Amino acid sequence: MLSRKAALRLQDIIEDVDRIAMFIDGMSLSAFRADERTMFAVACLPQRITEAAIQIESDDAVLLGPDLPIVKMRALGNRLRHEYRYIDAVIIFDLARVEVPLARAAAELALED
Template sequence: MARRSDVVLEEILEAITLIDQALANHTQASFATAIFVQRGTERALEIISEAVRHLPDTLLDVRPEISWVDVRALGNRIRHEYWRVDSQLIWAIAMDDLPPLRTAVTDLLARLRS
């Protein structure tokens, strides 16, 4: 059974919010030593990655500035190539990639609700 896209988008926003809250009091240097926070952030990124897999391409095509293929692939990298995942990569994703992702997901959710 297909999942409702609005519910999936809300789950993505929730995971982004959790990451924002977890990193609010961290610098890149303090994050590098906060292993538990890193793992929690990785888990939230896995959830985002998996959730995007449940969204139809026709919906994602509305926001082509997001590399949805990369978002979908990130979870596999974290799970299956964990030795290649380090705090700098996770920090960069959280700081650089999540803000535009939040904007795109918020827009998609608004379009679905209108």
Template sequence: MKRTPAARLVDIREMIDAVAAMVENVDLRTYRKDLKLRLAVERCVEIVSEASRHISATDKAGFPAVPWPEIAAIGNKLRHEYNRVDDLIVWQVATEALPALRPTIVRLLESASPSES
């Protein structure tokens, strides 16, 4: 079943919130030591990346400060260059980039037409 753009936005918001909950009260050192946590965060980032590819160019154009190409690209890095994943970069995505992206996703969801839900 084909997922609507609004459903993809919900996926992104849910993954951002999941990552926020996972890294709450965790520091980088603890993150680096916890394989399950790293893998879970990486998977959430992959989902955000994939779902972002289904946001329309028009919607993306309304938020030119968002690094849409980089969001799409990080999923490929995690999937295809898994042996070169830098924990610090994923940590920065988890603790800085995703929280910064959330308000944009919420605004896009608020403007999504009911037929897209």
């Protein structure tokens, strides 16, 4: 069974993924590129998501299995924090539309167990 801390971090992931979805709902890539506020928010929220994943203790991370790839998320968080100048809007937009929802699904699945 997951610890309370792990469950809270998983809930944080779900909430931040939902924020991203709300920000980009109905938005095209060109609209995303033109909206600096949304682009900045959507670029920062995955950092919060990866930080929440990092804060899940290794005992709990083992229980999550491969559905929530903690190691992959840590690498992404490091890249977003340290190489932010080199991350294109297309990458962020695709991340928000494809990868981030997968993290939400994995977090929901982990909370169900």
